[in-house]
Amino acid sequence: MRVIHEMKFVARLASGADEWSCPTCGRRVTLRRLPEPELTVLDPGDESAVHVGVIEPDARAA
16 A cells, blocks of 8 residues: 655745645645646655645635
């Protein structure tokens, strides 16, 4: 069974993409949503782990 890490929302970038970070292994990505979705890995962290995004209350208001 693979380990699951929770990615935390960091910020909305000027490009409109969202930056996400994993506090467990340091994985960092940017994610641009529709209509032109794109995932960019900034730091791979633990590539054997399954990463899931978690948005905490009021995180997008920041």
